Amino acid sequence: MxxxxxxxxxxxxxxxxxxxxxxxxxxxxxxxxxxxxxxxxxxxxxxxxxxxxxxxxxxxxxxxxxxxxxxxxxxxxxxxxxxxxxxxxxxxxxxxxxxxxxxxxxxxxxxxxxxxxxxxxxxxxxxxxxxxxxxxxxxxxxxxxxxxxxxxxxxxxxxxxxxxxxxxxxxxxxxxxxxxxxxxxxxxxxxxxxxxxxxxxxxDLRLAENDLTILVIDTQVEHQHASGGYRERRASCEAGAAALGVASLRDVTLADLERAREVLDDVTFRRVRHVVTENQRVLDTVAALAEDGPRAIGELLDASHRSMRDDFEISVPELDLAVETAQSSGAIGARMTGGGFGGSAIALVPRGLVSHVQVAVDGAFAEHGYAQPVTFMVTPSEGARRE
Incomplete structure (x- = not known):
């Protein structure tokens, strides 16, 4: 190609x-x-x-x-x-x-x-x-x-x-x-x-040696970062940081969340909780990859999606269905990826189950009356280069 x-x-x-x-x-x-x-x-x-x-x-x-x-x-x-x-x-x-x-x-x-x-x-x-x-x-x-x-x-x-x-x-x-x-x-x-x-x-991800691949499930629901939802989430994060007296939410720890719940309104608190817990999930994922390999990160991917769905509220029904179907069809973990309000989910899938997951996702979308998604595998690859 x-x-x-x-x-x-x-x-x-x-x-x-x-x-x-x-x-x-x-x-x-x-x-x-x-x-x-x-x-x-x-x-x-x-x-x-x-x-x-x-x-x-x-x-x-x-x-x-x-x-x-x-x-x-x-x-x-x-x-x-x-x-x-x-x-x-x-x-x-x-x-x-x-x-x-x-x-x-x-x-x-x-x-x-x-x-x-x-x-x-x-x-x-x-x-x-x-x-x-x-x-x-x-x-x-x-x-x-x-x-x-x-x-x-x-x-x-x-x-x-x-x-x-x-x-x-x-x-x-x-x-x-x-x-x-x-x-x-x-x-x-x-x-x-x-x-x-x-x-x-x-x-290092070591996907091939662990017989894994990353499956992208493009829901065909287009999103745009310049639109309002993304801006609102960023504004909520900045408001939360200001109310907590920190330069950015990077400075808020898991231990700070109890105080944050008292200081912030419910919506802003949940936005802040997503960012704080997501930062920890990234660190935990890096550690798990180094210590136990890619098969150990499934629950972290799943928890990330739940946080984006419930706390940050950037998922859509099509993304939730893609994630849930992939999880129930053999994926090690799955989550929406990108800014949200549409776009794609990713699933970490054993290579032998890719077709099974794809068929299951297609069937679930058809059953719910959604447009057929586009699914394809991606390989982590080299950055910018001269051809």
């Missing part, structure tokens, strides 16, 4: 712009093993890059303009580098153009001096499925421009660029997890990230 997409994006670049690309770069989507809505609370997360990627064919221009096209849209967006600002762009092109703007905003590139670029994108990361198609775009474009403009940025700095693009250009109030996973991913490993210090290290 990757070879096909590389060839396709190269051909589309030449057809659209009448010249050859200087190169092709790619970056993966991500699934989050555990640690949801903890990143913007300066907590812990454990995502991984997946083997579905966005490819960017990029070439330099001899003027100060930028053009962005994609094989999934007939539109080619064009704008002068000097005119880039959040109100000037809308739609899907805001993600790649936001990266260019963020490189200037953060002082990494002088947009008055660098050459313009042409960009063509292709991707097999599902859009709206909670697998961070946006971070895959941001990672591929940032990695390409870092090389072509000779900026010399490291991967964490490029992740910050992507987050700035998403927060301040697109207007989605996300943390840095998605961009870090897309840029720092490694084969057969998750990325343990401390979102306060932005330190990251690979955590």
């Amino acid at each position: 990757s070879e096909d997409l590389r060839d396709l994006v190269r051909r589309e670049f030449e057809a659209a712009y009448g010249t050859e690309a200087a190169g092709i770069w790619s970056s993966p989507g991500r699934a989050n093993l555990i640690g949801e809505h903890t990143d913007y609370n300066e907590g812990f997360v454990l995502p991984f890059g997946i083997d579905r990627r966005t490819f960017a064919a990029v070439g330099l221009r001899d003027d100060a303009r930028i053009r962005v096209g994609s094989t999934f849209s007939d539109e080619i967006a064009e704008i002068a580098l000097a005119e880039l600002h959040p109100d000037a762009v809308s739609g899907w092109s805001a993600y790649p153009l936001g990266v260019v703007w963020a490189l200037g905003r953060l002082g990494h590139a002088d947009l008055q001096a660098v050459p313009g670029v042409d960009i063509m994108l292709e991707s097999d990361v599902p859009v709206g499925a909670g697998l961070s198609s946006s971070a895959a775009i941001e990672g591929a474009v940032a990695f390409a421009l870092d090389e072509l403009w000779r900026l010399g940025l490291d991967r964490v700095e490029l992740a910050r660029v992507g987050r700035t693009a998403e927060n301040d250009f697109v207007g989605a109030p996300t943390g840095i997890m998605d961009q870090m996973a897309s840029l720092l991913g490694r084969d057969d490993a998750a990325v343990f990230i401390d979102c306060r210090t932005e330190e990251a290290r690979a955590i």
Whole structure:
């Protein structure tokens, strides 16, 4: 598949712009093993890059303009580098153009001096499925421009660029997890990230040697991070931290929850409880993987979903059904993944039971009158790279 997409994006670049690309770069989507809505609370997360990627064919221009096209849209967006600002762009092109703007905003590139670029994108990361198609775009474009403009940025700095693009250009109030996973991913490993210090290290998953795989169940219920539900949850977390007198919920421990219950209203308390307990589940998952391997983390995944469903209230009936059906059909553990309000669930499944779980999920969705989900296996994979 990757070879096909590389060839396709190269051909589309030449057809659209009448010249050859200087190169092709790619970056993966991500699934989050555990640690949801903890990143913007300066907590812990454990995502991984997946083997579905966005490819960017990029070439330099001899003027100060930028053009962005994609094989999934007939539109080619064009704008002068000097005119880039959040109100000037809308739609899907805001993600790649936001990266260019963020490189200037953060002082990494002088947009008055660098050459313009042409960009063509292709991707097999599902859009709206909670697998961070946006971070895959941001990672591929940032990695390409870092090389072509000779900026010399490291991967964490490029992740910050992507987050700035998403927060301040697109207007989605996300943390840095998605961009870090897309840029720092490694084969057969998750990325343990401390979102306060932005330190990251690979955590071996050893899925193949344990005869396990991760099954994605895309409910086909699309979500959007820039919409209200995500913003409300973030605002609740910030209000909870302020009421408890701490800089962020990272500073609240399990032992503090009793006092938090007395100080906070019920809804804010439950939002805070999710974040605090989810941080602990991430740490427990890292320890369990090191000590006992991936078969030991099932209950932590299950508990994470219950917390997102009951305390953070970001699940939807389709996600709950996917998780419950996977659990009852032989999955070691399952949970929704991503920002919530739709998107995908993941299930840790013995390889021999994958078809059984898929058939069971299809049947359950049909029985409930839901649209048929899309299920597929993902492999933890390498982060951004030049192809």
